[in-house]
Amino acid sequence: MIYKVSYVVTGKPHLGEIVNLDAPPRVGDRVQLGNEPCEVVEVIELIPPRENFAYLHVTCRPVQEKK
Amino acid sequence: MSVTDLLQHSELFLGLTPEQVGQVAMLGQEVTYKAGDVIIREGDPSDEIYVICSGTVEVEVSRGTIPDVTGPPRLTSLARLGQGQVFGEMALVDRGARSATVRCVKDGTEVCVIPRQALWALCDSDHHIGYVVMRNIAADLSFKLRHRNLRMRLAGGEA
Numbered sequence: 538m539i540y541k542v543s544y545v546v547t548g549k550p551h552l553g554e555i556v557n558l559d560a561p562p563r564v565g566d567r568v569q570l571g572n573e574p575c576e577v578v579e580v581i582e583l584i585p586p587r588e589n590f591a592y593l594h595v596t597c598r599p600v601q602e603k604k
Numbered sequence: 605m606s607v608t609d610l611l612q613h614s615e616l617f618l619g620l621t622p623e624q625v626g627q628v629a630m631l632g633q634e635v636t637y638k639a640g641d642v643i644i645r646e647g648d649p650s651d652e653i654y655v656i657c658s659g660t661v662e663v664e665v666s667r668g669t670i671p672d673v674t675g676p677p678r679l680t681s682l683a684r685l686g687q688g689q690v691f692g693e694m695a696l697v698d699r700g701a702r703s704a705t706v707r708c709v710k711d712g713t714e715v716c717v718i719p720r721q722a723l724w725a726l727c728d729s730d731h732h733i734g735y736v737v738m739r740n741i742a743a744d745l746s747f748k749l750r751h752r753n754l755r756m757r758l759a760g761g762e763a
Contacts (some may be wrong), residue, residue, distance in 0.1 A: 543751040557688030
């Protein structure tokens with residue numbers, strides 16, 4: 538399965554990202570969106586799957602990296 | 605991974621057989637960009653469609669309709685696209701000028717560049733390929749619009 542993912546970021550202006558992944562994102566995952574380290578807080582199916590493509594919408598929040 | 609394998613991971617060719625994707629791959633050329641490179645520029649003529657094999661690009665539009673002749677154009681970023689995504693696809697549909705600038709943001713970003721006329725010719729000669737590619741372009745544009753709408757909702761209307 539290929540997961541076409543729409544990432545958006547809460548709490549600040551951010552472009553988000555659209556990317557294809559081999560595995561679905563899960564709540565709690567850490568992702569790097571541009572220069573912004575983020576944590577996944579919600580994953581929903583945006584539209585029904587077609588053949589081997591799934592379409593997900595992922596909401597993230599920025600996280601501060603520990604120094 | 606071959607270009608054909610990479611294109612099979614793009615939604616643009618979802619529904620085509622490996623042989624048909626191979627026909628498309630033969631039209632394309634792989635190009636590698638550095639961070640900061642402008643891949644396409646707003647207002648330029650459009651002759652190609654692009655599939656991101658690896659890396660990331662950013663889509664930007666100039667603000668206002670009249671270019672600022674006394675300084676650099678003010679650009680607003682619209683979207684960031686990664687592996688498997690397509691850009692330049694509007695040109696395939698309407699043959700208009702580039703509606704946005706696309707800039708490479710990750711060193712070593714690899715893009716498959718497919719000439720519009722060659723892809724049109726393939727779509728004209730094989731209507732199944734043509735139907736599938738056009739349907740997938742419509743689905744991709746719809747997904748991008750949904751992404752933008754959701755981002756606007758989070759930003760309270762500011763895209």
